[in-house]
Amino acid sequence: MNFVWAMLARNFAVECRSLRVSFTRMVLQPAIYLFVFGYVVGRMLPAGNSGNYAAVMAPGVVAISLMSAPYLVVGSSILSGFYFRTMEAWLLSPVGVRALLLALLASGTLYGMASAAVVVGLIWIILGIVPENWLLIAYFCFFGSLLFSLLAVVVLLAPATPKQGQDIFSLLMMPMTFFGCTFYSFAMLIPPFDSVALLLPTTYLSEGLRAAYATGGGSLPTHWVVAGLAATTLLLVPLADWVVARRLRNFTW
Structure with missing residues (x-):
């Protein structure tokens, strides 16, 4: 666990050294999305039973942050380890590759949840929309x-x-980002585009978050989305464990 805490501290230090980039990524970009598409456009475009367009797209911006933030943290750790040869130092430390996997997942998950929390706050400040089911919000963010x-x-x-x-x-x-029902709901799609959307994880995440906001509810059954998200995540755990062991146990880069 000391290795995991050390990796978390390292990632936190990196973010603190690049506060401008972190501010742009976590605050400025989603704020622009919410202001332009939610506050300005959302007041002009009705969205059927869901109220207005702002209520539809706002949870999708949370889904985008949940998709991009973990990749930025996990990806930057792996890519810097590859390009700057720090991966050798990690692998020479007295820990197993599973400890490295746990550190990467902990960093990505915490950063993703923090980014999502910032966007939820921005939605409240800019659009005045507050989740009605905070437990579902926490579930989908995690x-x-x-x-x-x-x-x-x-x-x-x-x-x-x-x-x-x-x-x-x-x-x-x-x-x-654009076909996963982030800027529109699944109910707005017609065949065959709805079938394509069902292949993307952001579709289920966006619809689940819409149900948590209770903006007319998601277009997909919430209990299916809740169970499916947990099942998919659990299925990816052994796959990620196998990939890390296969690629890093005999390190040849």
């Missing part, structure tokens, strides 16, 4: 952050080098 932390580990370490994994994750980010 499992969403953990899921995308696991996904970042798998995608970055499964290929021959993290550089190849970085390219793959960059390709995945765009469809998950």
Whole structure:
């Protein structure tokens, strides 16, 4: 556990040294999304039974932060370890590769939850929308952050080098952001686009967060989303464990 705490302290120190970048990433970018699409556009575009467009897109911005923040932390640790050769130092430390995996997941999950908390506060300040089910918000923030932390580990370490994994994750980010029901609800889609959306994890995360905000509820059954998110996250744990052991146990980069 000392190694995990050391990695968390290291990531916190890195964020403190780049406060401008962290502020832009955690506060400024989501605030712009919420102001432009929620406050300005949202007052002009009705969204059926959900009230207005602001109520539909705001939970989606939380989902975007839960997707991008864990990847930034986990990805920066893995990529800096690859490019600047710090991975050797981690692997030469008297800990197993599972301790390294736990440290990466802890960092990504905590940073994702912190980023989501900031966005939830921004939604309240800018749009005046407050969640009605805080327990569901906490649930989706935790499992969403953990899921995308696991996904970042798998995608970055499964290929021959993290550089190849970085390219793959960059390709995945765009469809998950724009086709995963973040800026619109699943009910707004028509075939065959609704089938495509069901293949993306951000769809379930966004709809679950909409149910937590009780803005007319999500378009997908909440209990299915709750169970499916937990099941998917748990299935990714052994996959991430296998990928880390396979790639780092015999380190050849």
